[in-house]
Amino acid sequence: MLFPLEQNTPEFAVFTALNTELLYFLEHAIPAGGFNRQSLSDTPLGLACWNNKKVPNGKGLLTWDKFKTLHEALQTEPEALRRRLYETVRDNQNFEELFQQRRHDLLTFMPALLMEKLQSLCYHLYVGTKGLGDVKAAAGGVDIDIHFTDFKAVNGEVCRACGLEVVAPLRANVPNAQQWRADYDHFLCKSKYPIFAVHPKNLFPICRTCNQDAKKTKDLFFCNTVRQQRFSFYPYTEGASGLVALEIDLDDISPKVRVRLDSEDPVLKSKLDTWNDVFEIKNLVEGRYLPLEHYVSDRIRPRNLLDLQAQVARELDPPSVAALKRTEGVFWDHKLYVALSRINLDLVWSVVEFQEQEHGAPGGEAILAGA
Numbered sequence: 146m147l148f149p150l151e152q153n154t155p156e157f158a159v160f161t162a163l164n165t166e167l168l169y170f171l172e173h174a175i176p177a178g179g180f181n182r183q184s185l186s187d188t189p190l191g192l193a194c195w196n197n198k199k200v201p202n203g204k205g206l207l208t209w210d211k212f213k214t215l216h217e218a219l220q221t222e223p224e225a226l227r228r229r230l231y232e233t234v235r236d237n238q239n240f241e242e243l244f245q246q247r248r249h250d251l252l253t254f255m256p257a258l259l260m261e262k263l264q265s266l267c268y269h270l271y272v273g274t275k276g277l278g279d280v281k282a283a284a285g286g287v288d289i290d291i292h293f294t295d296f297k298a299v300n301g302e303v304c305r306a307c308g309l310e311v312v313a314p315l316r317a318n319v320p321n322a323q324q325w326r327a328d329y330d331h332f333l334c335k336s337k338y339p340i341f342a343v344h345p346k347n348l349f350p351i352c353r354t355c356n357q358d359a360k361k362t363k364d365l366f367f368c369n370t371v372r373q374q375r376f377s378f379y380p381y382t383e384g385a386s387g388l389v390a391l392e393i394d395l396d397d398i399s400p401k402v403r404v405r406l407d408s409e410d411p412v413l414k415s416k417l418d419t420w421n422d423v424f425e426i427k428n429l430v431e432g433r434y435l436p437l438e439h440y441v442s443d444r445i446r447p448r449n450l451l452d453l454q455a456q457v458a459r460e461l462d463p464p465s466v467a468a469l470k471r472t473e474g475v476f477w478d479h480k481l482y483v484a485l486s487r488i489n490l491d492l493v494w495s496v497v498e499f500q501e502q503e504h505g506a507p508g509g510e511a512i513l514a515g516a
Contacts, residue, residue, distance in 0.1 A: 146420065147308040147476065148469070149384040151299045156345040157292040159275050162190045162284040163343040167270065168238075170212060171231040175224060180216040193279035208274045211266040218262040229254060230263075233340070240332075240346040244379040249366035251338065260339075267342035268335060275343070289329075294321040296350055301470025304352035305380070306330075306360075306424050308469070308476040309433065312350045327352065332380060334362040349380070359425045368422065376415040377423075385420055386476065388413065391430070391484040393437070393493075400493050402434040402481065430477055438496040440481075450494040457485045 169186045185191040198209030206214065219227050233251055237243050252260065274280055281288060293313075302311045312327040327350035335342040351360075365377035378384060388408055394401045404427040406417040421427055434440045447453035460482040464475045485493070 146306055146378045146380045146384045147386055147389075147426075148305045149378070150305060150349060150381050152381070154299055154349070154381070155292065155295045157289060157348070158284040158287050159281055159289065160343045160345040160348060163270050163274060163280070164345060166190055166194060167267070167340070167343065168231075168234060170216075171227075171234055174216050174219045175227045175231055177220065177224065179220075180213045184216055185212065189283035190280060193277060193283050194274065196279065197274065197277055206269075208269065208277070211269045215262045215266045218259050222256070222259060226254070237340075238344070240344070241379055241381070244365075244377060247366040247374055247376060249337075249364060249374060252340070264336065264339040267339035271335060271342045288322070290322050290324075290326055293326045293350060294324070303470055303473050303475075304355055305349075305384075306351045306355045307426060307429060308386075308474070309429055310352035310354055310473050312352050326350070328356050330356045330360065332365060334364065336362055337364060346381070354429070355424050359429070360423050363423045365419060365423065368419070370422075375419050376412050377419045378416045383416070385417055385426075388417060389480070391477070391480040393484050393488050395488065395492055399496060400437045402431050402437055402484070404430050433474065433477065434481060437493065438500050441493060442497050442500060444478075447494070447497070450490065453490055453494055453497075457482050457490065461486055 166186055166188075169191070170184060173184055182195060185195050194208045194212065196209070197207045199205065199207050219230070237248065237251060252263075255263065275289065297312065302315060304310050304312050313325045316324060329348040330351045331338070331342065332347050332349075333341050338347075341347040366374060368375050385406070388406065390405045392403045392405055394403050406421055406427070408414045408417060441447065441453070445453065445456055447456060460479065464472075464479050468475050
């Protein structure tokens with residue numbers, strides 16, 4: 146995480162309720178017996194899950210069917226394993242402790258076929274069950290689109306993981322409830338950690354690039370490349386913003402921006418490395434300013450060297466908290482100005498000037514004129 150989530154970040158009540166129901170189900174699947182109404186809680190939400198079942202000739206299994214399938218699979222296993230699964234889920238509800246312990250092997254005791262049934266149920270709870278009208282009503286009536294709006298009201302429009310993009314485009318003349326919504330990312334991916342698929346602390350919106358392109362199913366607690374355990378920022382209290390810097394590499398013909406992530410503390414260094422690996426921070430940030438002369442020419446647009454120096458000096462004040470929340474890239478752009486202020490800008494300007502002479506302003510003027 147670049148920025149930790151705000152302390153008053155709202156939880157989505159439907160996730161909280163479904164997580165509680167999953168715990169109830171696993172506890173009541175410990176004794177031997179068939180799947181019946183007592184397998185789910187005697188609550189409006191338990192009833193909503195019970196009533197959501199496949200009809201004759203219907204397509205696909207629904208919530209009731211998924212619970213029943215897992216219950217039957219659990220009953221073929223020893224009671225000790227059923228109890229261990231329940232206790233594993235129950236004893237790892239505190240996510241802050243879970244991030245400290247980095248327990249990447251929570252479910253290694255599960256047989257493969259049983260794991261598949263567990264994944265299937267938990268995935269369905271997240272994808273299908275959370276949107277059912279009766280489920281939303283039982284959890285207080287808040288739709289996920291409304292929660293997304295509430296989330297942005299507290300945390301802002303900018304992705305807290307990278308700071309480079311907004312979590313979703315904001316459309317004018319469109320009510321909040323009808324705005325496009327970002328996907329909710331699972332900190333701990335639901336394929337390896339299905340027991341947290343609807344845990345309210347395990348889900349929050351991030352930008353499309355972070356979620357679908359960079360992170361995907363990468364494990365925050367274990368690096369598959371080097372096959373070892375690793376630390377990760379706890380997203381509700383920790384972030385990398387105070388531990389990063391940009392530098393300008395002048396050893397090449399074209400100046401290049403480099404991201405520096407470093408700490409003498411080995412735990413912090415591991416957290417920085419995990420953040421970079423999971424979200425490809427270095428690649429994305431350095432790519433934003435590649436090539437640097439284009440960024441300077443197109444975004445800063447200096448008239449001459451003195452103007453470039455003046456603009457860099459003017460932008461050295463840190464951006465406000467409000468700006469960091471509402472405008473993508475502001476954090477990194479400030480780091481760029483700081484890096485520019487520490488070098489001789491003559492070389493940068495000479496490359497910019499050469500580029501302008503080579504490619505010429507008239508072409509841009511022609512584009513703007515609609516030619």
